Amino acid sequence: MARIARITRESFRVMGANRTRVFIMMLGMAVGVASLTLMICVSKGAYEEVMDIVNRQGPDLLQVRPGTDKHTGLPSGSRAVVSLLEEDVDAILQHIGNIRAISPVKDRKEVEVKHGDKFTLTRIFGITPVWSEIRDFGPSKGEFISEEDLSFAARVCIIGQTVKKNLFGDTDPIGQTIRIKDVPFTVKGELQWKGISSAGRDRDDRIVVPITAYTKRLFRDIYLTQIVITVADISNLDKTIEDVRSVLRERHKISAGEPDDFAMRTPQDLIDLAYSTTRSLINLLTGIAGVSLLVAGIVIMNIMLASVSARRNEIGIRRAIGAKKRDIISQFVMEGFLISMMGGLLGTMLGFGGSIILSYLKVAASRVTLLALAASIVSCSLIAVVFGIYPAKKAANQSPVDALRT
Amino acid sequence: MIKTKNIEKTYKKPSVTTPVLRGITLSIHRGEYVAIMGTSGSGKSTLMNILGCLDKPTSGQLELDGTDVYTLDDDALSALRNKKIGFVFQQFFLLERTTALENVLLPLIYADNYPADAKQRAKKALTNVGLEDRMEYLANELSGGQQQRVAIARALINDPDVILADEPTGNLDSGSTHEVLEIFSRLHQEGRTIIVVTHDRAVAEHAQRILELKEGQIIENTTSSKPENSGNH
Structure with missing residues (x-):
């Protein structure tokens, strides 16, 4: 078994032993990703609706009207x-x-x-x-x-x-x-x-x-x-x-x-018109997604920082028995990554659910799209690394002697 | 096996500098069972950390099994601790909510080569300290004496050159203390090098040799009056 595989397994094991902490971190991430997913689904729905209109009317159609x-x-x-x-x-x-x-x-x-x-x-x-x-x-x-x-x-x-x-x-x-x-x-x-x-x-x-x-x-x-x-x-x-x-x-x-004294309506106008109804919803969801992903990142960072001090002895003993600094960094980043991913998947499912509800209630023509899943995976990985690396380094850079002090 | 030359350690704070170790020169041979004794503040824990390559002295040299330790970088020091040193601490430092078996396996995670028979080795190590029926217990479900025995099994899993025990019986009742000291004596008979740091003369008496530390210096180096029971030096 390769070293990184062992450390990943170790991350999983530690997470299993600390479910409450993991759950809170996941929840923060899930909220952010749910809004992100919903935003993408609503955008996708709006886009499809617009393209449908444009295709029905024809992309080469010009309408001239009086006024x-x-x-x-x-x-x-x-x-x-x-x-x-x-x-x-x-x-x-x-x-x-x-x-x-x-x-x-x-x-x-x-x-x-x-x-x-x-x-x-x-x-x-x-x-x-x-x-x-x-x-x-x-x-x-x-x-x-x-x-x-x-x-x-x-x-x-x-x-x-x-x-x-x-x-x-x-x-x-x-x-x-x-x-x-x-x-x-x-x-x-x-x-x-x-x-x-x-x-x-x-x-x-x-x-x-x-x-x-x-x-x-x-x-x-x-x-x-x-x-x-x-x-x-x-x-x-x-x-x-x-x-x-x-x-x-x-x-x-x-x-x-x-x-x-006349007005021309082009396919672009149709697109603008069709988008104008969902644009405010998309903007709102984008804002919520951005803010809540940032908050999720900060929550993850804070909980990880708190757990770095709470788990000082654990880090100390790992270092004493032979963990290198990068092993500690790997473990913490991996934990953050896995938690963030699980939260992200949960959030994606919540977002898909929200999307289905929105289109069922005819609030917006929301479409469940795999693009949202891809976006969640990317944003979760980025957030995990960006917000996880600092606590992980902090954990790794403690001297073993300090970390073992009680 | 272990040689130090004029080790000094000074803690510097803005206002005061506190010398903790003042020129420790010692030599411990393979297969020896040595106790480092002293009252609190004598510098024995600092010395233990330095011997365990967890801490660096302000000056001086440490040679472990022929290697000049202070030429190594942090990664190499980690590898060295992993391979050559087994730690036993007063507070056991087991991972909570983690089974005895997994605790014992922990050093192997950080080994350069993960042995195929890791689990068997861990089971053997636990059997060796009499915990064959506690392998799947979580660390926090075990008594103090059992936890310390898990820690000893963990220290043994990588077949280290030396076992460093820092007040191993400090948190134990007399029954468990007896058990742990028994295990150390047995390991010594099997040819292991053991260094125990303690303030307790009764514990130190189990060793072959006692180094007494006072105010950062070795003031006494006595060979135990107990009958020689070491197998191979």
Whole structure:
């Protein structure tokens, strides 16, 4: 058996004989590591949620909305601001190269829709055929709006799954006629199921129609509620954003120094928006983790220092019977390390438990991740060594004669 | 075996310097059983610590089994204590909440080579001091005399050249004192070198030779009147 293995075994044995002291040291460590674990789990959950949103919306998606408050997250249909026009869309397409697809959008909420004796209030979108590609929101049955529909302002519509349920129940809606604001529209297809959005809206409670039909047959709105754009080359996203901005500012005759009368929402904005809700929680947990790990380190150091004096005779006899200074250091550091590790594992489990509770209670989308375990192991080892080395050296540097004095 | 030359030890405090040992020159042969006697304050414990390589004198030389001890560094001194010296203390200094067997095994943890038969050796050592039925007892469950016998077994485990005992019977009742002294006599007969530090003449009388210490100097060096019972010198 190698010397260090013997000393490690000895550390284990001594710990077994001093369970109370070991338990207190472990507890300090466990609290610190539990917050650390929770912080990592919450961050991971937030990150996954954000990436989910970004991937759903597309990392190449630019949204232009009227008004300046791009962070409100309010449905665009409820805004009274007027600034965007269909001509803006043409201008962007004309002047900017890095555009893969662009669609103007008009929409209104709580529009009356009827089918037979069934009635519902839903949101109506006027869009162009590329919208389906831009928003990755195609038909699951039937067909989407065609260029022809657009040119003829055809009275056709694609209905979301919630609308289908409300108006048709289990029967096939395709080919049927529904009345939007008493104007008859033929159902051409069903939109694929999307579920609830991150903002809590039912993304299936909608009907899309050709934007031309929206304007001519339903509402005489001139202003757009949104322009959606996908860029061709994501690496040039930032420049494209600036190009779109300057085209729009020029068209809207905004002089230098004046604020935009529109807002652009980029994937980065989505990330920021999604993070903003969990950021304060992450900051809080990071603070708690940092402080409690520091406290745990200091607790370990103090208990070790106290035990260096309490165990003076033990150290003395070990030195007398042949322990070298580095054997004593190894033993103490090893004890600190093992205790810290055990506390760390306990803390990781507590943190995972907390993470599960947080996501169960829907406080935060916390994810149990092995990264947290790795972080605990690293921080525990570091703390054990940083805070353990001083007491260990103090133990080793006593002269054997002093240590054996009673 | 052990030779000292003009060992002096002075404790320096800012205001006073206290000489504790004033030129100790002695020589102890292999297989000898020597008692170092003196009253408290005579410097006998300091001398014991120096002979045990636990402490260094202010000046002087110590030779142990041909090695000039003060040329060694701290690690080498530890190794030397581990290999050549077995300690027995007045306070036993066993590890609490640790079994007798594990206490006896302790020196082997720090040995350069851990013997494969460590456990057997420890058991043998404990049997040798009559504790074969107490091996798995925790140190704090044993009586004082038993604890001291565990300490002797621990001192023997590495087969040391010399056993240094500092007031080994100081905390024991007369029955246990008798047992411990018996063991020392037996070890002496087996050829071990034993040095006992004591203030108690009755204990010192068990040795072959008594060195009497007073105010840091050897004032008497007498060979015991007891019949010679040493085996091999």
